[in-house]
């Protein structure tokens with residue numbers, strides 16, 4: 001019942017279905033029972049309206065009554081950057097104990113090709129039931145983009161792949177209740193890889209424009225002007241913007257599920273590794289630029305008050321997982337900077353020992369204002385106007401005539 005599970009649960013409830021919402025996190029279950037949302041994209045009013053149809057619980061036993069079970073657990077990386085299927089295995093074991101004949105099970109979590117058939121099916125079959133014969137099994141990747149409002153679950157085509165044609169039809173009928181367009185593919189593996197292709201496509205293109213941003217910095221060319229100009233081509237070009245690096249639960253993590261799997265097939269996935277390397281370099285580039293700006297003003301980083309605006313990984317969301325903002329904080333703290341941040345979405349950075357402060361307090365007396373994530377509702381031009389130095393990593397102040405230096 002996280003970023004993926006909650007929107008799906010309220011969508012099915014909204015379509016008139018009874019929903020059992022299972023999570024191991026009792027806090028989320030408590031919020032759901034109270035009809036409150038804990039995810040920005042899902043308004044509390046929507047959860048409250050759906051609440052009479054949602055049975056929220058930490059117990060898997062409730063799943064026995066369901067016609068379909070959608071698995072939306074996290075798929076992180078281990079410390080060695082290998083797939084960590086721990087949450088999926090735990091969820092599958094729990095489900096296998098209550099699985100019954102005729103149910104449909106769909107994995108929604110992003111993962112490497114082969115997971116549904118080779119990892120999920122055998123655990124579910126510990127129930128004594130056979131996948132594709134006694135219960136239906138499919139994979140359908142979630143495409144939610146936190147903060148996006150122009151496309152919804154209903155209007156975003158849903159890719160589905162299953163282990164038999166009958167399983168595919170069951171899954172397609174299910175999603176047809178909440179999605180306008182169903183895209184059937186021949187296998188779960190094709191659906192698993194399609195999701196990874198989408199994420200790797202973004203990761204590689206962001207890395208490309210980030211590398212050009214670093215080159216432009218040396219060549220004294222404005223990367224934003226270059227991107228704007230290239231974007232006027234009506235075909236064959238897609239706009240990607242530079243920034244302080246990639247964050248969130250998906251792009252910094254998912255591509256490595258495929259590079260890990262590819263090694264089993266004697267393949268090195270060069271694009272994935274290279275994109276990861278370039279994107280991970282960006283916070284270092286940003287901090288070097290901070291150092292340079294302060295140096296030009298005759299100031300060391302040590303002891304300088306730096307006002308950070310936005311620390312979550314993207315505008316309009318509270319998610320700080322893998323946020324480049326955290327890396328920037330860590331690097332600047334190691335250089336002895338006096339750090340203060342304002343991010344209305346992130347009350348505290350506990351590990352970094354920082355708390356969100358009012359915008360005016362953060363900016364008062366600062367030596368440099370650093371726009372890391374440009375949340376809506378803030379006039380960034382006005383905000384940084386009074387700071388002696390300003391660095392804008394998101395390009396939101398460009399063309400304003402202000403003094404902020406761009407990435």
Ligand SMILES: NC(=O)c1ccc[n+]([C@@H]2O[C@H](COP(=O)([O-])OP(=O)(O)OC[C@H]3O[C@@H](n4cnc5c(N)ncnc54)[C@H](O)[C@@H]3O)[C@@H](O)[C@H]2O)c1
Pocket residue numbers: 001002003004005022023024025028072073074075087088090091108109110111142143144145146249250254
């Ligand atoms: N967040 C996104 O934008 C997004 C988009 C597309 C795909 N995905 C993929 O969807 C999956 C879920 O991502 P998310 O962002 O929703 O993660 P999340 O951390 O927000 O939510 C996952 C939830 O699963 C719960 N959970 C963990 N183990 C469990 C278990 N054994 N049984 C029941 N609940 C359990 C957690 O408590 C948490 O509430 C991941 O594979 C992710 O890559 C995420």
